[in-house]
Amino acid sequence: MIDEADDMLRGCDGSDGLSELFGGRTQASGDKGLLNSVLDGVQVPCVWIANVGPESLAPSSRRRFDYSILFGKLDxxxxxxxxxxxxxxxxxxxxxxxxxxxxxxxxxxxxxxxxxxxxxxxxxxxxxxxxxxxxxxxxxxxxxxxxGIQTGSAKGVSRDYSLAGLNIHGDMSPVRIVEAVRAFQDHKGDDPDRPRMNILLSGPPGSGKTEFVKHLGEVLKTKVIVKTGSNLLSMWVGGTEKNIANAFTEAENDRAILFFDEVDGLMQARERAQRSWEVTQVNEILQRMESFAGVFIAATNFLQNLDPASIRRFTFKLAFDYLDHDGKMEFFHKMFKTELTPEETNELDAIAHLVPGDFRTVRQSLFYLGATATNADRLAALRQESDMKRQGGVSSFASPIGFHP
Ligand SMILES: Nc1ncnc2c1ncn2[C@@H]1O[C@H](COP(=O)(O)OP(=O)(O)O)[C@@H](O)[C@H]1O
Ligand SMILES: [Mg+2]
Structure with missing residues (x-):
């Protein structure tokens, strides 16, 4: 048994581009010719154990093993x-x-x-x-x-969560989506033609997309596996596709809801893609979506950048919009537990582009003022959040939110 054989097995022209980049190649790699002649020549049964994936072995060496077992990530x-x-x-x-x-x-x-x-x-x-x-x-x-191991599937949903006040447009009301997902999960049998449950959430940052998925997991008592776009992007050629494939496999094994949060970089329009791998990433997701037996949800802050053909592949689409009058009132009450005078209500109405996240930010920033915080403080802080978005030039200010066929 040759344990920790990583360095011995890495052949000279292995595809280990990164180690070469960082100057690690000369010490790290062996001589492929020598390695192969050893592999050909050994007269006794021999087990090689390596910590590296098969892709870091030269194909000509890989071919020489009679049997191999890949120990994948545990579910x-x-x-x-x-x-x-x-x-x-x-x-x-x-x-x-x-x-x-x-x-x-x-x-x-x-x-x-x-x-x-x-x-x-x-x-x-x-x-x-x-x-x-x-x-x-x-x-x-x-x-x-x-x-660098991820810990914790999604944190719990906020204690004061409810669907009330959210300004969501789409194919179905959020309450009915929850029921549709429940029905999908309860459906027995594995008819390959059964419709897929792929849901796309879009809307400005803080509008409640991530929180909605946590809520869904909680009411359906189903684990949610969250991967953000940056979790999945890899600097290795083919690495992102592999991460995507692994995420779907993991969710299938765990019977979990798979949630790709902030997919903007990952699923951008294929015709705008500069590089071939940006196209293969999108294709990988679409293929996996088609064959995935569970619930798949993706969220994006910038719908207009997303691949239009991909958008059409989602069974349900929900657009989380800025809060309307009722929503602002609802979140003000929910987060600050105070009543508003008619004048204060008018002031709140005049603040544009508020999302649930703004109320949360303001509640946190005023937390240590305790009982000395007034509605005037809260309104001023909300106005500041709104102004900051205007200065930041939020792109969705210019273009309407929603799904365009
Ligand atoms: N329905 C809701 N009820 C209470 N709080 C909410 C609700 N939706 C969102 N929030 C609050 O707003 C914050 C931002 O929401 P989040 O889901 O992270 O936004 P997004 O994912 O769209 O950027 C959350 O941390 C949560 O505190
Ligand atoms: Mg989010």
Whole structure:
């Protein structure tokens, strides 16, 4: 068994462009000819273990393996199984309960090595049962930060969430969309022709798109896997397509709602695409959408940049618009829990382009003023949010929001 064989296996003309760029090539790579003659010549059964993906091996070397197994990223149920096995192995069943395992395997996308690290330390530290969950968090958060591992599927939806006040236009009211998604999930059987559940959300920043998807996950008791455009974009050739494919596979395994947030860079119009890979990214998403059996949602701040042909492929489209009179009143009450005088109501009406996020920002900025904050303070702060957008030249000011066929 040749463990940690990464450097030995990386052939001289492997496609390891980046390591070459950073000058790492000379030390990191072996001699492909020599490697291949070793692979051809070994007389005993030989297992090679590498931490790198097959793409960093020269194809001529790859061909020489009789059998190969790719250990992909673990999904939540696989992680739960590893947690369970390891907890028994370290005899920690009393501390790490099944419900804690459920939470941990959903929240931390750790490898088996990370799980073993945590449990080893836990066995040494012997915390009280009540402190156990917090201690595991203390061990896992920095481990994940160090390795760049995403933690936590979406945070919970805000406590005061409701659909009331949102200004949404589209194929269906948001309440009916929630019901349609529920019906889709309850539908039994795997008829390949059954309509897909792909939803596109658009609207200015802060208008409530991300929050709506969290809400959907919560009412349907379904995990939401969130990937932002920047999570998925890769500097490697073909890397983005692979990230996209992996996200769909992960969601399929976890039976989760897959949410691509802020897809603007990822799904821009193909005719405007400067580079071939921008076209293949869009194509990859469209193909995966077609074959995906679960619920797929994408959100964009700039609908006008999106690929028109792709927009048509979504089953439902919802446009989140700036709040209207009723919406502004609703959010003012919801966020500040005060009444407005008729004059203040007029003032609020005069502030243009407000979204739920503005109310939240103002509530946070006035939080420490406590009871000394007045409606005048709140209105002034909201006006400032609105003015800032005008100065920032929000592009959607000029063009109407909504879906144009
Ligand atoms: N329906 C709602 N009820 C209460 N608060 C909301 C609602 N929708 C959005 N918010 C608040 O507005 C903020 C911004 O919303 P978000 O969904 O992040 O906007 P977007 O994704 O469109 O940029 C959220 O953090 C949340 O606090
Ligand atoms: Mg968002």
């Amino acid at each position: 939540a149920s696989q992680r739960a199984a590893i947690w369970r096995n390891s907890v028994s192995k370290f005899k920690l069943n009393r501390l790490v309960t099944p419900s804690l395992i459920e939470t941990l395997s959903g929240k931390y996308e750790t490898s088996a090595g990370g799980i073993a690290m945590v449990l080893r330390n836990l066995a040494d530290l012997k915390p009280k049962a009540a402190d156990c969950a917090a201690l595991i968090g203390k061990l896992l958060e920095p481990h994940c930060a160090l390795l």
